[in-house]
Amino acid sequence: MTDRYLGSGNLPETPYGPTGPVPAHLPDRLAITLWDFSWYTRAGEGDVYADLDAGCADAASLGYNAIRICAAPLLLFGDLGLDDLARDLRIEGLGQTASGGYYGQRTRWYDTPGGYAIDVHAHLAALLAAARRHGLVLILSSWEYQQSCALAASPRWFEAIDAVPFEDRYRVLADAWDRMLAWIDAQGARDLVALVEIHNEVDFSILPAVTDGGATALEGLQQRHPDLIVTASIGKPPHLAMHQLPAGLGAAQCHVYSYGVLDALQKRIDIRSEGSDDFPNAELRALLQPDAPTPDEYGRPAEWKLRATVVTDQMIYGYDWVDAAAWDAWLDTEYPRYAEVMHREIESRVIAIAEWARWQGVPALIGEGWVGYTPLHGGFEESETGRELAEHGIRTALDRGVWGVVLCSNAAPHHPMWQLRAWQQRVNALVRSR
Structure with missing residues (x-):
């Protein structure tokens, strides 16, 4: 044996430190x-977010110390004539179906029955207070140019933000955040803000490229709030060309999804497209519940709601009516062919994000991950297989000095994965001990 081998001089001698500094508090x-x-949108009487104090206490008991939310800055502080709506926002979800159910009823994030009105200002103030009581900090973002408006009963919110000229949207977002942060200051809650994201997944939203006006707006917002970390959330960073991301991001808040076997299934059944002539195709029909209506019988949400979200009517129909057990069985059967590449993809993407952040001298976060978008009752990501993929990503992130990480995009009170309590406690203990 010999200690000498090619490349030995380039191997790190010590573990990786943090990717970048964070405020001391x-x-x-x-x-x-x-x-x-x-x-x-799930805060009606008896629903999972009706009692925010209980929700924050529960999250803290599972070991979480941060909550990432859509803070609805355009609704609350966009100066778009929506003040009355923000104080009395009627939540409808994607709307009622002719059969008596509601669109999105078995679709993750869209399973919103609605039927209530909410003062979003007051609800946010309650969340700030509950977060303080239970030792939690907040990552503030916006999903408004991606989907949140679609779950309101009135189109006013969407119509107001859609009327903003395309090239002005980052500026209007930055101005809204400026006003929201002033309000948060007045609540005495500035120290609870871990991160401000100008918008969630700017690359998958109804926004220009972040390099086309976004970076300038971010720079201005950061200059006005130098004590805070200000950034943009990137849904699919260019892992093979991270230099394409603009300089000036206050954090590398990137998402890591390795669809792998899930992507193979989605392409097979053509579930993420729109306007397909043969939808549902034979492969999807074989996976549907026996009593599934045809798309024409099921109908579709109001046209403005589909314009207000990046999710298609084919996705809503498919996820609402797929047999979750058959879906999972297909993934389980085919997964071994994709296992190695999915592990490699998760690892390489996390490393690329971490090392870009280290190069820029900013903290890195994985704000969403790890497999992808599944039906509400599909259990693949919650299974031992899915959890092992998640832990692989989390351990890679911790080893590389990433500041923050989700256990899984589905590990939240409005998803079935929240019931895997022992797993969350164990992995959160790992995250916070490194």
């Missing part, structure tokens, strides 16, 4: 639960 590691817009 914030936790050294963030164990993040993703509450997105559901914290106000």
Whole structure:
């Protein structure tokens, strides 16, 4: 044996430190639960976010110390004539079906029965207070140019933000965040803000490229709030060309999904397209519940709701009517062919994000991950297989000095995965101990 081998001089001699500095009052590691817009669209009487104090206490008991939300800055502080709506926002979800159910009823994030009105200002104030009581910090983002508006009963919110000229949208978002942060200051809650994201997944939203106006707006917002971390959320960063991301992002808040076997199934059944002539095709029909209506019989949400979201009518129909057991069985059978590449993809993407952040001298976060978008009752990501993929990503992130990480995009009170309590406690303990 010999100690000499090619490349030995380039191997790190010590473990990786943090990717970049964070304010001293914030936790050294963030164990993040993703509450997105559901914290106000699933807040009717008896629903999971009706009692925010109980929700925050429960999250803290599972080991989380950070919650990532859509703070609805355009609705609350966009200066778009929506003040009355923000104080009395009627939640409808995607709307009632002719058969008596509601669109999105078995679709993750869209399973919103609605039927209530909410004061979003008051609900946010309650969340800030509950977060403080239970030792949680908040990652503030916006899903407004992606989907949250679609779950309101009135189109006013969507119509107001859609009327903003395309090239002005980042500026209007930055101005709204500026006003929201002033309001948060007035609540005495600035220290609870771990991160401000100008918008969630800017690359998958109704926004220009972040390099086309977004970077300038971010720079201005960061200059006005130098004590905060300000960034944009990137849904699918260019892992093979990370230099394409603009300089000036205050954090590398990127998402890591390795669809792999899930992508193979989605392409096979053509579930993410729109306007397909043969939808549902034979492969999807073989996976549907026996009593599934045809798409024409089921209908579709109101046209403005489909314009307000990046999810298609084919996805809504498919996820609402697929047999979740048959879906999972297909994934389980085919997964071994994809296992190695999915592990490699998760690892390489996490490393690319972490090392770009280290190069830029900013903290890195994995705000969403790990497999992808499944039906509400599909259990693949919650299974031992899915959890092993998640843990692989989490351990890679921790080893590379990533500041914050989700256990899984589905590990939140509005998803069935929340019931895997022992697993969440164990993995959150790992995250916070590194």
